[in-house]
Amino acid sequence: MTDLIGGAGHVLDPAAIRAFVLARLAAEDLDGRRVCVIVPDATRSCPLPLLLSAVHEALHGRAAAVTVLIALGTHAPMSAAQLAKHLGGPYPGFEIRNHEWWLPETLVSLGRISADRVAELSEGRMKQPIDVTLNRAVVEHDVCLVVGPVFPHEVVGFSGGNKYFFPGIAGQEIIDFSHWLGALISSAEIIGTRGITPVRALIDEAAGMIPSRRLALCLVVKSGSGDLHAMSFGEPEAAWAACADVSARTHVEYLDAPVRRVLSIIPAKYDDMWTGAKGFYKVEPIVADGGQVIIYAPHITRISAMHPEIEQIGYHCRDYFVKQWDRFQDQHWGVLAHSTHLRGAGTWDPVGGERPRVTVTLATGIPEPVVRAANLDYLDPATIDLEALAADSFVVSQAGEVLFRLR
Template sequence: IKETPVRAMIHAAAEFVPTPATLIALVVVATPTSKGLAGMFIGDLVAAWGAAADLSSERHIVWVDKPFRRVLSCAPPMYDELWTAGKAMYKLEPALAEDGELIIFAPHLDVVSHVHGKYIYEIGYHVLPYFLKQWDRFKHVPLGILAHSTHVRGDGRFENGIEYPRASVALATKIPPEACAQLALGYRDPDEINVAEWQNLEEDGILYVPKAGEMLYRVREQPEAQ
């Protein structure tokens, strides 16, 4: 995830800047066990960035050995709308198994988006091909809102008019069941979720994340069998 097309474009654009540049790249952490500066790299633009990115992959990503089939992703009260609490999904999706289930648990949350709610209720949450293959239907919607929709819904396919999400996503919030259905998301009653029943079950493929949205979760690449 270090070398991406966007990063390549940034580096290419920087080559057109005539003024010599020295990069100061900071890696900052804010976790329950560590807060502050994790590293500072000064030097050539690409080299300093590369060193900072390498450290960031160690400090900002939780690496797991295998994907989880069920995830209870708790969005803290600082996320007061689904527009921001959606990070509880897309920060965890890389560690979610095929056909798995992720529940965004946020009993305090009762708003999809104060600013963009009208559009989001109109289009719902869907996989990217759902929009691309029906572009004339959705081309009036701002791209940032479409991106938010696909990030929360996750990866999947859209074939012959049928959507096939890679995994299921449900809300356990104050947003009522009928609104979740309109949004094309599942519903779970937050009062019926016992957090203790989700804890310490990683070996069974169940993950509990008490403060989701800040750390990215990814599955380590496993060595190929000889």
């Protein structure tokens, strides 16, 4: 059973949010259970202090143990100070952990998905077995409760639900695998696609192997704020689907014609280009052939905190890697996927080289030699007259969560 409150255009009252969480958790068989609460890191807009305080009220003294696990994927870990700001609290009796994806001892294998099944799920794009590796908290707890938002997403279509397991608290192999599958489809094609995409199908298949009971409190957040438009509760697949329908009506804006230049202003919650690249993913569909996206983020000073190899590989279109697979197949596929997502659509052949569809220009604090070595254009943010540039651009402030598409 899935319950949904709110909807597109609504803003839920905090008291109603708390009452919904308390009522839904009160109705579940959680007495004496060990509960793992899986939540996003700070790269997603989400009113976690409000939600976790309600979860704490519902579970403290009732559950045998509660662990709050931060779904980092392969993002950088959050410090104690960052966690306190992000989660609120304190929450007596709750243990709070980062997903330490870089430590093999924190992971457990749940089994394998066969090559034939992978081929079926991926619609023939990939055919090899995949080890389903996840944070061992999933086998150390009786119940896994996902609490997190749903947004248009460049790898899976719409984020949320079982995506908080894969890639949220998964091992790098299956993270890389799922992201490269999305890259083969391409960000521009899959982003904002409703329903079960091939990547979502793979994620759901892997999540079905989790031995603990899975529940989800899915959210539709007003972008850049702590307000909620809607929330749903139930099994992750159904709760996610209910909120994805609302997100599709809330987080997607349509233009009648393509634009020549986008000025994408990146908020401070994205502190490197690995995360700030969402400011490109969400606008690529509206840029005319030969157009430009300027990523304006003076606060960003590095390409990636956790994946320095992207500086050596650089940013390239999908065909650059696919048509030279012998050169790149031993690299982390998640890094290759990120590369294609930020470079966007294009072609490559051994004679003519690479022909990107649009120009990507970084106006960030990353040094010019690093930017150009990574195969992107550079603009010194200190030299930009934002007002003049905005007058001749399609401006997206607080970029990264709302998707722009053509009708």
